[in-house]
Amino acid sequence: MAALGVFDTANLNSGQKLAMKYFAVALPLFGAQILFGLLAGLQYLIPDFLFQVLDFSVNRTVHLNAMIVWMLYGFIGGVYWMLEDEAQHPVVGLWLGKLIFWILTIAVAIVVLVYLLIQIGPAEMSTIWFIMEGREYIEAPRWADIGIVVSVLVFFFNVAATFSKGRYTGIGGVLVLDLLALFGIYLAGMFYTPNISVDQFWWWWVIHLWVEATWEVLVGCIMAYMLIQTLGVRRKIVETWLYIEVALMFGSGILGLGHHYFWIGTPQYWLTIGGFFSALEPIPLVAMVVHAVFDSGVHKLRNSNHPALAWTIGQAAGNFFGAGVWGFMHTLPQINLYTHGTQWTASHGHLAFFGAYSTAVIAFFYLAAQKSRGNVWMSGNIVGGWKWKWSMAFLWIGMIGMTMALLIAGYEQSQIERAVGGSTWMAYFEAQSHPWFMQAMTWRQISGYIFGLGYILLVWDLLTIGKRETRSVSELHAEQPQPA
């Protein structure tokens, strides 16, 4: 084993080595997401900026696709990271997993280059197959869809076969079933129809049943592992909580899908079903907060990795506020009639994706940073410990600033454009040029720069944390007997 504090993949098991590859792609893609978000945001302030070069639509597409891909890479990495520990068995079919990593990554690179350089095509099916599909979040052209499906099948095989050969823990069982659902749902987004109502009906199956059902449960699984790792919580407690969370999450989230079926041509009963079940969706998120806070309290925050634990607690809080509170605020049809498709939605989208998913992946980055330097000390008084704290502070301040600015813009828009103006072309621009709206866009941009600064610090910190540390985790554990 390499010396303490020196980066060396010899410290990792083979699943974790593969996970490092996924993390190494996820982190720069996170940077790309921020860069293109900033470009799109700037176009609200300077409409001629990059006009007909990189139009708003191009920047926004890259912003969102980079987000989806880096988060999925983070999740896949997270699963490979915990796989051998959980299953107590080396990854089955590892070489195939490695091969697929390269194929997937090359495909992602080609797709992004086409978005940036070719951008749009003629109204022919060939555009859908080779350039992009023009459907928010799942623009990836059909050839790439097929590649993605094949890749995730291999990933799924790695995971399911490893648990089967090793041992199926409670976390493992939930994980395998959830991955199956997650990938199955993707197929609902892979066809063309002239009918926009049918199109959006299935589009929401993918988007909603991902972020409000299967992704939540996936993150629930990897966060359960995280709590066992950083705090040493007992497995039985963690797994019982996980089952409760799955019951609550799927019980509310599956029919909560109806909150997207209010105004797209779908029948009236969805107003009741969607309103009711989606209003229950915050409950599992409260349960997750209780779980994280309770466990941290029981273990007196004594843990082996401060940054990872801080981001884990941040995940519980961010998920609760971004998805639970911000989602609840506009989920009843009586409110959604006016807020639907305004900056209100953008406010919620930002806080929810960051709060629930970015935080979870960042926590994993820190776990990886620690282990790849030989399980160095990452608790109190780490050398250079200001970096992770400041990076975390900037990222949260930037995100909260953006969320609040967009919320104000959203209130203004839903009143002036929607309620009063009736959403005409003229009413739209009346709301967009109102000083309240324009100030909000300026503040969103400033907050975005703060967020960007946080990201730069994060990268610097991940590359250096633990470098000059001479203490190891075991010293911490020697001080205090580990909870059983």
Next chain:
Amino acid sequence: MTTEAWWASPSLWRKTAVWITGGSFVILVFLTFDTMAYISAGGKQVPGYSIINQRVDYQYDDEKKRYLPVIGPEEPLFGKMLTEEEAKALVSKGKLTTQAKNCMQCHTLLGNGAYYAPDLTKAWLDPWWGNKEIREQQMVDFLMNPQDRLHNALGRRMPNLNITEEEARATVAFLKWMSAINTLGFPHNFKAIDQSAASAQQ
């Protein structure tokens, strides 16, 4: 905690999770089938494609207390009556244009998409097209050359997306068809362009 309370047992919660998930999913599948009867073209809330042969309006329904599409007399798009098949092909071309040019990363359709430009759900009925006689041509001209037609004080323009005349006409057909979907009152309070016979005489 040596003796385990029944409500804290993992197996109880595992079973609960499985049953709740399965049950919810079965209900969703059932509702999906039912919903298809409303949203397939020619269904209870989404019109057949040949609706573009008729006038489409959007009015407040006093009884239901919401705005709803109102289908009027024959008013064929570009003055040409189409069969259901022909209309479907045209609308489909328009829909494909919206995907191939990525309209939804600037606009919302039925309220979903991006927020950089106006919602297009009722674009066909927007008063800014002037009057109903020139509307069709205005829309085609705008879609083909939006970059030199600025309508707002912010200077926020729509870029040229290399839309051909054929694609532009198809897109207008798609927009007209979309405006006839019963969206249960979204957008609320939208005041449609005047399409009465009186306006036609001017």
